[in-house]
Amino acid sequence: MIDFCGKRKIFFGISIALVLIAVLSTFIFGARLDIQFKGGSILTYSYTGDVDKAAVQNLIESTLQEKITLQEATDVASGMTNLVVSLTADKSLSSEKQTLLTDTLQQTYPDLNFQAVKINNVDPTIGKEFFGKCLMALALSALLMCIYIAFRFRKIGGWSAGAMCVLALLHDVVMVYATFILCGIAINENFIAVTMTIVGYSINATIVIYDRVRENEKLYNKTMSIAELVNKSVNQSMRRTVFTTVTTVMAMAVVCIVGLIFHLDSILSFAFPLIIGMISGLYSSTCIAPTLWASWQEHKLAKAA
16 A cells, blocks of 8 residues: 555655746746737638748748738538638737738649638737636636535545645646747637636546545544555545546556647647646646645644644
8 A cells, every 4th residue: 555645755755856847937037918818810821732831930920020820620510621821919910910911822833722720819908818717717616616625525635635636736737837838839819728627537547545534434433544544545535536537548648649749739739738737737636626625624733733
C-alpha cells in the first residue's frame, strides 16, 4: 500500500514547483490571447493543391505589416482544407486591406486558386467582455462544486473537503494554462473547453476518494488515524482512477496523432492540453486533495488537543 500521506511534502513540493514554472513561463514567454478574447479578424481562405504554410505566412505578414497566426482547418460540410488567418488587433481589418490580401494571394499563387470563404471581425470590447464572462463561469463552477462537496461530505468536514478539492482543481487549471503558454498556443475557446473538461474529470475522481474516506471512517469507527484512513481510501480508489485516466489519455493521444498527420492545429490545441490536464487531474485527485484534507484535519485535532 502506497503511503500517500507520508509523501505529502514531496507532492506539495512538486506542485509548488510546477506552479512556479507556470508563473515564470508567463513572464518569459507571455500569455497570448486569441481573437475571440482580444479582438481582431479571422479570414478563411479555400485553395486547391499543396501550399507552403511558412511562405504564405511570410507573404501575408509582409502585406499586412502585422504578425498573424496561420492554421489549417477542415470544412466539415465540403471536406476541403482551408487556411485560417488570425490577426489580433485593437481594431478590425479594413475592407481595403482584406481586398489587398486576397488580391496578393491570388496574384502570387495563381495555381492555388485562393478564395475568401469567410471573414469574421471581433470587436476588442466584445472580446474582453466574453473573456471576462468565461472566467466568471469558471469561478462560479468552482464555487458551486465547493458547496456541493461541503454538503455531500459534511460528515468528514464538508467545507474543508470542498476547499481542498477546489485547490486541486486550481492546480489542474494552472497546469493546462502552463501547457498553452509553453507550447505557444493562444488562449482561446479551446482553453475554456479543456479547463471545464478537466474540472469535471478531476472533481469526479476526488469525490470517489472522499466517498471512500467517509465509508471507511464509518466502517472502522475512528480506530484508524487520519493518515491511515486517507492512505487506505486512496489506494482503494486508485485502480479505478488510473484506468479511467489512461483510457481517456489513450483516446486523446489518437486524436493528437490524427491532428499531427493532417496538420489540424485546432484539434491539437485541444487534445494535447487535455492530455496534460488529465494527467494533472490524476495526480491532484490522488496526491493533493486527499493529503491536503488530511493535513487540515490533523491540524484541527492538534489545535483542539
